[in-house]
Amino acid sequence: MSRPMSDTAHHKAQLRALAHHLRRLMPAGAGEAGSIAACARLLALPELAEVRTVLGYAAMPAEIDPAPALAALRERGVLVAYPRVCADRVLTLHVIDDPSELVPGAFGILEPPERAPTTGPAELDAVIVPGVAFDAACARLGHGAGYYDRLLAALAPDVPLIALAFDEQIFGEVPREAHDIRMHVVVTPSAAYRRAD
Template structure:
């Protein structure tokens, strides 16, 4: 099989798994989302790597994702610098500083972002800890993203030093994830019932 054919096969596998996982996530009730999210965040707050991190890169979650609003508030209360994604081009993003929760406004696709006049970029080499979103993860640290490649590029090219944690629902942890050379793995997976630390 040629490299191109292999790439096409991987893309098809990724697409099928992504659709299955996103359907699972959407199938959870609002109450399940909230209860599971609370349990996952409680685990995160106990992690020494999180406690020690001075600069956290997280994201404003969509309704069907693990809910991270409390994480943003908690990190700011703890005196941490918090970054949120800012899309700067096709497949490219930076971490934009979140000065306070009051600076959040609805952005593209209704996702909360930092008000334009308050945006300032956090240098990627200063990011200690990244909360990495994804559709699926494996116990080996493999990650299936949402298809844009933003996190793969950011983590591999801009912030390779950052510790990578996935906060995800139990049902999104699968035996294996189709991976390619440019796909970034994670160092830690936390679900509502499990702590998985792959040997990455």
């Protein structure tokens, strides 16, 4: 017998469905234009001025593509790591010099090959993550599997957590549970939301 869904879990599921629906309604070409604008805003953040190693991601179709920003960081000499999904629902982190090395992995998401050099959470100076929905207080709602929740919990509290999102992914309030970690900054094509505390 399955457990009934909590009110918070139910609200999260509804918000995920709404966010996916709104993203599908965006006009063709809005994804690329939004990604370029968000990446420009991302690169202007003071949190990235002195980083040596950053965690990025390879975007799925409904996400802001951080590739232009990650390329610019590489040109500054920054090491860029990407997550790789393991069988035990854990993300391992691998440094990639050339995004063409990424291969389709779990869920069809591009990720580093297993042989790519690894790094750990303690080596990261900043983390850039995707998500499904966010609010102005920098709460993040992911896809619900908890991969990023576990990774973010392993980071030192002073590591900047930066999310990229389309403006359509910002909502009045994102429901949170005890394990949900808020971002320090959520960057969209038109704004950068900062956590108040």
